[in-house]
Amino acid sequence: MWTEQLGKQLGNPTRSLGGWLVSKLFKIRNQVLEDNAVQLCGIQPGDTVLELGHGPGLGLQSAAKLLTEPTGHLIGVDYSEYMHQMAKERMKDFIASGKVTFHLCDVAAMPLADDTVDKVFHCNCYYFWPDLNKAATEIHRVMKPGGLMVTTMRLSHVAVLGAKRVMPGENWRPDAYMAALRDSGFTDVKMEDKYHHNIPFQAMFATASK
Numbered sequence: 001m002w003t004e005q006l007g008k009q010l011g012n013p014t015r016s017l018g019g020w021l022v023s024k025l026f027k028i029r030n031q032v033l034e035d036n037a038v039q040l041c042g043i044q045p046g047d048t049v050l051e052l053g054h055g056p057g058l059g060l061q062s063a064a065k066l067l068t069e070p071t072g073h074l075i076g077v078d079y080s081e082y083m084h085q086m087a088k089e090r091m092k093d094f095i096a097s098g099k100v101t102f103h104l105c106d107v108a109a110m111p112l113a114d115d116t117v118d119k120v121f122h123c124n125c126y127y128f129w130p131d132l133n134k135a136a137t138e139i140h141r142v143m144k145p146g147g148l149m150v151t152t153m154r155l156s157h158v159a160v161l162g163a164k165r166v167m168p169g170e171n172w173r174p175d176a177y178m179a180a181l182r183d184s185g186f187t188d189v190k191m192e193d194k195y196h197h198n199i200p201f202q203a204m205f206a207t208a209s210k
């Protein structure tokens with residue numbers, strides 16, 4: 001089924017024609033979501049910031065420019081080897097200066113210490129996580145008390161893909177993720193409708209209370 005193939009490539013792009021095509025799609029369609037997620041995080045120059053499921057690395061590029069103090073650090077997590085390589089190529093200067101670190105791993109098992117991250121952002125990502133509670137608990141673990149997590153999405157597009165079963169199960173529904181965040185210790189969990197010029201999108205916010 002084409003929907004299954006598309007879902008596989010969106011959820012874990014491989015070095016293949018399909019993976020290359022979806023990476024082009026991410027670059028054309030998702031820059032707005034990535035940039036707005038970075039903006040809404042309120043990144044401070046000395047923060048430690050984590051992007052989950054960074055794909056080709058457009059959001060990492062925006063976030064890195066804001067981390068101007070020596071303590072400012074950026075971490076990228078994605079389990080697609082292809083996206084990992086693509087983002088590392090894009091960010092090679094920041095890697096050389098020690099500003100960014102990459103981890104090829106699952107968001108549900110990150111090699112990061114407890115209470116170390118100020119801000120987390122991700123775009124178009126949680127729909128593919130098989131266990132939202134496990135992932136949310138892991139994100140909460142690595143965040144500093146009071147840290148902010150932001151995710152952006154175009155819900156109308158996501159709902160179409162969800163209805164066509166491109167994403168497996170019902171995890172694409174914002175309510176499912178918001179419930180998992182609350183169960184994992186996040187507070188002030190909310191979703192807001194936003195516009196970037198005339199482009200509508202949604203932003204979800206959650207605070208890592210501890």
Ligand SMILES: C[S@@+](CC[C@H](N)C(=O)[O-])C[C@H]1O[C@@H](n2cnc3c(N)ncnc32)[C@H](O)[C@@H]1O
Nearest residue numbers: 011012026030053055078079080106107123124
């Ligand atoms: C649809 S793409 C979105 C990429 C980019 N954030 C964007 O909006 O263009 C989803 C990304 O999340 C990654 N991903 C999905 N599930 C993951 C997981 N459990 N752990 C780590 N990365 C994951 C995929 O490899 C892929 O790069």
